[in-house]
Amino acid sequence: MKIKKIIYTVFLFFISCNFFIAASPPRIIPYILASEVPLAGNAFITESATGSTETITNSGLENWTSENTVVSTYFKVSNAGILSISLKANIPLGNSNVKVTINGVSQNVSINSSSYQIYSVGDFNVSPGYVKVDLQGLTKTGNYFGNVSHIIFDGPAALGNNVFCNDPNYYYWARRGPSCHLAYTVPTSNDVLYYYNEVKIPAGEDKIGSFFMVNGFQEGYFGIQVNSETERRVLFSVWSPFPTDDPNNIPEDHKIKLNCKGTDVVTGEFGNEGAGGKSYLQFNWQPDVTYKFLLKGQPDGTGKTDYSAWFFAPELGIWKLIASWKRPFTNTYLKSFYSFTENFYPDYGYLGRKAEYGNQWVQTLQGEWLPISQAKFTVDATYTANQRVDASGGTVNNTFFLRNGGFTNEVTPLNFYFNVATPTQAPDINVNDLPICGTLSVKNSNIRNDIKLYPNPAHSFIKIKGLNANFWYKIFSSDGKIVKQGLNTGNEININDLLKGSYVIYLYTDKQQGSFKFIKN
Incomplete structure (x- = not known):
């Protein structure tokens, strides 16, 4: 009798549990291995109309009002198969219907709670690699389609190593995308006075926010940028030896001093990623055109070093001085020759960009030009922290290339060495004819x-x-x-x-x- 009572009690317990589950509003019950992808570090507004109000904040997608806006969230899976997708969302007032699209397949979901809830969308078939989840509003009874903080995914395709930004310290950097670099092998231990390099940006790869850094050195960098739809720059900057991200904190004796600058060049200070002196020329450089860069670094004999940069555009036909800067507490010729490709606008981090760097040379203090034929591929902390990994490199047409952004699935082994045929034609430059102070x-x-x-x-x-x-x-x-x-x-x-x-x-x-x-x- 006692055993029958226990069995009956257990039976009633399960019945009551099933009753309450059935009576609850429909919600997804996540798998133990479900992954929550914060939109704050992984989403972008990829389509919008003029006057749209949508923004990606540290809380995710907010101010979602336009049915013409498409918000794309990216994450990477290592397995093919079925992904079960859910949204973590709320809506301030009323309810809405939202379309969720992956690989051209769409399913709709309703959002109807002012507090954050988990809404099950459905299953999608995916391939290994980066997955793009598009959100688009369909109908709403109030002013907003809702706020979305996370895309949640689980299922067979979610098993394995998945990549997305889950560290709030990286939200900003992950939306910019990982930068990637070429560290050139300089074929001499002698003092190097000049770095020479050439760059060509293939058509369609010159996206807004791109910085194609051509002549990098231990104390600064020199390259070209796409700053907006109407502005492009040639940029040359030198870091202060004082460690800070705020130029206002640099003591006077540690400041980078301008020796002189070229015509129409703008000069000033920079911060946020180190601090120092910057100079730039607004110049409408074009894709599929090869531009030349020359950099000089020479100690001045007083414990300081002068760094000078020249830019050659075939449209101009002359070597143009960008600027010459004096760096205090520095007594060295050029060291650490490198290039990199990066994006500096988070809102454009979903776009891909590519640069081709070729015909690298260095000139020693003795005046000998030496060719470079090897470079090592490296990446930044965003990549190595596994927050975002769409960066790669290689060789093409006997030049080195770097690619980042676009959520591509190309994989380049870190610290891999690329080699090209040794350049044979040294730069035809009479350095005594170069414009300088x-x-x-x-x-x-x-x-x-x-x-x-x-x-x-x-x-x-x-x-x-x-x-x-x-x-x-x-x-x-x-x-x-x-x-x-x-x-x-x-x-x-x-x-x-x-x-x-x-x-x-x-x-x-x-x-x-x-x-x-x-x-x-």
Whole structure:
């Protein structure tokens, strides 16, 4: 009798449990191995109309009002098969119907609670690799389709190693995407004075937010950017030796000082990823065009090092000075030659980008050009922390390439060495003709040695001795700006309107061209 009573009691317990389960609102009961993907670090607004209000915040998708907006969330699975998908969501008022799409297959789900609930969507068949989950609003009774904090997935395809950003410290960096690098093998232990490199961005790979860094060195970087639909830059920056992300914290004696800059170059300070001096030229560089970069690093003999950068665009046909910076507490020639590809706008982190780097050379202090034929592939902490892994590299057309973003499934072993055929044609650059502080770029200068500028220093005028023909001239300030120009017919050149300082005058006739430095007192 006692045994029958126990059996009856257990029976009633299970009956009551089933009653309460049946009476509860329909909700997913997650598998033990279910993964919750926070939209805060893995989602992007991939389609939207003008005036849309949707945003991705540290809480996930918010202000979801437009049926034209598509929000895409990405994660990577290692197995093929069925994925069961759920949403963790709420809606401030009313209810809504939402479409969830994977690989072209869509299922709908209703959101109807003001508190966060887990809503089961259904099963989808996926392949190994990155999975894209699209959300799009269909109907709503209030102003919002809801707020979504997580995509939850489980099922057979979820077994194994899955990749997505689950660390709040990486939300910002994961939405930017992992950066990847080429560390070049420099074939000498001698002091290196110049780095030379070329880059071409294939058509369609020049996405907004891209930074294709070409000539990296131990104390800074030099490359090209896509800053907006209407602006592109050539950027050259040098880090301060003072460890900080805020330039305002740098002591005066640790600041990066500008020696000079090229015409139309903007200079200032930068922060957030280290801090120091920056310089950039707004230049509308184009895909499928090869651009050349030259960098010089030379100690000045006082415990500081001067870093100077030049950019060659075939559209211009000349080497253009970007800037020359002086770094304190530094006494070294160039070290740690590298390139990288990255995205600096989180909202564009779902887009892929690619750069091809080729024909690398270094010039030693003795003036010998040496070719580079090997580079090591490395990645940043976002990748190594397994928060996002769509970065790869390789070789193509005897150049090195880097690719990041786009949630591709290409895999490149970390610290893998790539090799290309050794370049044979050294850069055709006369470094003495390069524009730099106190000089001017004068290619093939052929002005006679007996032609002189006087007086120097000068107060109110300068004259050119030995040049009998009429000549044109341009006077440049120390920061590369033209401050005076004209045609001289043999008379003195009035400089009363110039401020005190150093200048360069560039002279040219039909047969001769050259430059002189002078000082205005």
